[in-house]
Amino acid sequence: MDIKLNCCDEKPVLALPSGEKLCRSHFIEYFESKVFKTIRQFELLDKEENIGIALSGGKDSLTVLNLLNKLSKENPKIKITAIAIDEGIAGYRDKTVETAKKFCDENKIQLRIFSYKEEFGLTLDEMLKILHVKPCTICGIFRRYLLNKKSRELKLTKLATGHNLDDECQSILMNQMRNDLRASARLGPKVGLMQNDKFVQRIKPLYLCTEKEATTYAFLNRLLDTFTECPNTSQSFRAQVRDMLNEMENKFPGTKYSIMNSFLQILPYLKEKFKDGAIKICAKCNEPSSNDVCNACIYAEKLKNKIILQK
Ligand code: SF4
Numbered sequence: 001m002d003i004k005l006n007c008c009d010e011k012p013v014l015a016l017p018s019g020e021k022l023c024r025s026h027f028i029e030y031f032e033s034k035v036f037k038t039i040r041q042f043e044l045l046d047k048e049e050n051i052g053i054a055l056s057g058g059k060d061s062l063t064v065l066n067l068l069n070k071l072s073k074e075n076p077k078i079k080i081t082a083i084a085i086d087e088g089i090a091g092y093r094d095k096t097v098e099t100a101k102k103f104c105d106e107n108k109i110q111l112r113i114f115s116y117k118e119e120f121g122l123t124l125d126e127m128l129k130i131l132h133v134k135p136c137t138i139c140g141i142f143r144r145y146l147l148n149k150k151s152r153e154l155k156l157t158k159l160a161t162g163h164n165l166d167d168e169c170q171s172i173l174m175n176q177m178r179n180d181l182r183a184s185a186r187l188g189p190k191v192g193l194m195q196n197d198k199f200v201q202r203i204k205p206l207y208l209c210t211e212k213e214a215t216t217y218a219f220l221n222r223l224l225d226t227f228t229e230c231p232n233t234s235q236s237f238r239a240q241v242r243d244m245l246n247e248m249e250n251k252f253p254g255t256k257y258s259i260m261n262s263f264l265q266i267l268p269y270l271k272e273k274f275k276d277g278a279i280k281i282c283a284k285c286n287e288p289s290s291n292d293v294c295n296a297c298i299y300a301e302k303l304k305n306k307i308i309l310q311k
């Protein structure tokens with residue numbers, strides 16, 4: 001019996017781990033139906049939503065925005081707003097913010113931009129000259145803080161992010177390597193361990209899509225012209241795990257799907273195990289926190305003290 005490897009006579013643009021090769025139009029159809037199936041399978045959206053999309057201006061978040069924009073045009077009960085965080089990373093974020101603005105202008109999507117400089121008084125580049133910490137640690141803490149706070153203030157019902165299957169597999173392995181199962185319990189297509197008024201539920205529509213698929217979709221649809229990477233990426237633990245995973249995927253196609261599928265089987269047990277543990281309110285800023293003072297306030301205080309010492 002012949003195994004059909006090409007979807008049709010058109011030139012293929014991408015091969016799936018199964019070996020099947022898809023042409024441009026069959027790939028777009030495959031990708032979009034996978035994302036909409038993910039939304040249905042994991043019940044990521046309700047019938048009525050005022051949804052925010054965390055827009056970095058990179059391929060993943062533009063892909064999510066493009067697809068949720070399509071959905072909102074078909075369904076007037078789904079309203080969308082893009083939220084961009086400008087951390088202040090010279091030569092990188094300025095470019096991606098421009099891409100985000102251009103996309104939102106062309107597609108008539110409301111875009112709100114919030115910056116570290118305005119909210120915390122310093123850009124990330126300035127913070128890193130004062131505090132000698134890993135860039136992604138402090139960047140991630142302030143970004144999650146701002147995204148949640150601003151989404152709540154804008155009365156958004158959910159916040160969609162561009163996290164894809166590769167990102168999730170990296171997080172699963174990183175948490176294993178750090179022996180941090182509680183962090184893994186917060187993963188999944190719907191983020192978090194419990195519902196709380198102070199938290200805006202985060203969802204990941206690209207949960208089952210690989211990085212390669214999201215990149216291919218973004219470029220085929222001309223969502224962006226060039227690929228820009230944050231200059232701090234190479235310093236991160238995540239980048240090392242990413243390279244290791246890509247090497248395994250090249251040697252053993254399907255590795256990423258296997259990690260994801262096995263994780264989805266244990267995720268309900270992890271959520272059950274770690275469901276206790278009340279969410280506290282930060283004594284300084286009133287934002288939700290797992291400790292008496294949230295990490296954003298701890299780093300803001302460290303920055304303030306260093307600045308005073310330097311004067
Ligand atoms: Fe921030 Fe690190 Fe992402 Fe750069 S790679 S934007 S420093 S989290």
Ligand code: ZN
Nearest residue numbers: 282285294297
């Ligand atoms: Zn705080």
